[in-house]
Amino acid sequence: MRKMEMIFIKPTLSEIAKELGIAVSTVSRALNKKEGISEDLRKKVLDKALKMGYIDEIPKIIQQSQNIIGVIIPNIQNPFFLTFLKGIETILFRMNHRFIVCNTDEDVVKERVYLKWLSESKVKGVIAAPAFSISGETNINLYKKINQYIPVVLYDREFYETQEFDSVIVDNQAAIVDGVRHLHEKGHKRIGILLSKRGNYCIEERHKGFMKALRYFNLKTENKWILENLYPSSSAEEKLNSFFELDNRPTAMIATNHDISYSFLRIAKKYNIKVPDDISLLGFSEVPENEIVNPPLTVIKQPILEIGNIAATAMLTRIENRNKEVSQIVLKTTIVERKSIKNITKKGRG
Known part of the structure; x- marks a missing residue:
């Protein structure tokens, strides 16, 4: 090592x-x-x-490169990244480019190995959602090094320390603020949040958005309603068990990714707690299962295919013009309303 x-x-x-x-x-x-x-x-x-x-010998390698792009994804089992891959494939295939997928499992050491391998291979660029450790460790310096010779385009998350990479992300803070607003309009004043791996850019931004929304709507939460590091699934199950054993629970929770939403529903069923009658749930990310799960899940929807399309287009543009101004695109989310949030306003109860 x-x-x-x-x-x-x-x-x-x-x-x-x-x-x-x-x-x-x-x-x-x-x-x-x-x-x-x-x-x-x-x-x-x-x-x-x-x-x-x-x-290293990166410049010599690039001279021999073919129309191949390296794609770094943090979790190949997450439907978000499968849809994202469809988005980039649509653009790259049309432009006679192929891509190699490297799954990091949110592991910065594994990512480091993949990045070095890609830099030594015949790729024209790297499209990446960087890994973040719980302590905040990243491979930012290696990404900077590679970006000197082949383009790096970031998607889904960025590095706080630099603005030198082309990127396409959603406004994670605004997404959660909109989610809290939606719950508040349904009468909810006791709201908690389910956070995946801390240190991750997206999760940190969603946590910031939650705290901002509490101040904006003059709401209060309790520390035990903010569940952190619900990753991997074994850790999530243990913490959710403790949450459902609380006597004083919030009326609504916000999940910060697809996996947590479904873990929450599964553990709630184990405790015979009904969603949304006993507690409401707002999910994050739209997948086909959201329509058929019981109850159908209200979610914050990200424009995932568009993220993939834009990331691939940004890569091809950067390959053609290495000196162009850095492009950092921030997209908006929407809320898809179904049946997992109870209206507890007087009007809703009436």
Whole structure:
């Protein structure tokens, strides 16, 4: 493991510039293929960067690349990512491109292995939903390194530390605020939230949205109504068991992904707690099963196919023009109303 991490330790641009006797800005322009640098000087900078370990043999590999895109997904069993893959396939196939899928299982170490493998393979770019550990650890530096030579487009989640990647995401905070508004309009004032893996960009944003909505609608929650790290499923089941044994439960809960919604329904049934009569549930992500589950699930819907279409288009555009301005697209969610939320207003009860 130590040997793997040593691969990513590199000298600074200043050290390369000092070795060559040129300005740091010149080194940066040469490595990033900017205009105004002669091919001879660019070659000298690349050679020195290779010898000093600043870069690997990535530039040589890219010259041999075929029309293949690497796609990083965090959970191949999650219907969100299957629909997303359909979205990118529609665009890439039409443009005579293929793609390789790498499933990280939300594991930053496994992701690191895949990223290094993709950088050594003949891919033209990487479309990725980066992995985040519970502590917030990511492979951001490796993504930055790869992005110097082949395009990286992020989807579903971003890195807080940088804005240098093309990306397409939904407004996760606004999605949860809209969800709380929907519940509030149905008369709910005691609301909790079911959070998947903390540290993950999407989950952190959805938690921020929840706290923002509580302040906006002047609502209060309790710590025991905020369930965290419901990942993997074994952890979710244990925490949901404890939740359903509470004497003082909220009238409604918001799930932050598809798996948690269904775990909640399953454990509620075990405790003979009826949704929505005893407690309401607002899910997150639209899948076909939402219509046939009992009760049919009201959800926050993400435009998943559109996310895939845009991510693939952004990748092809970036391949054609490496110097274009960074594109960061934020899409809106909608609420699909079914039968899992009870109207407890006076009008609803009447």
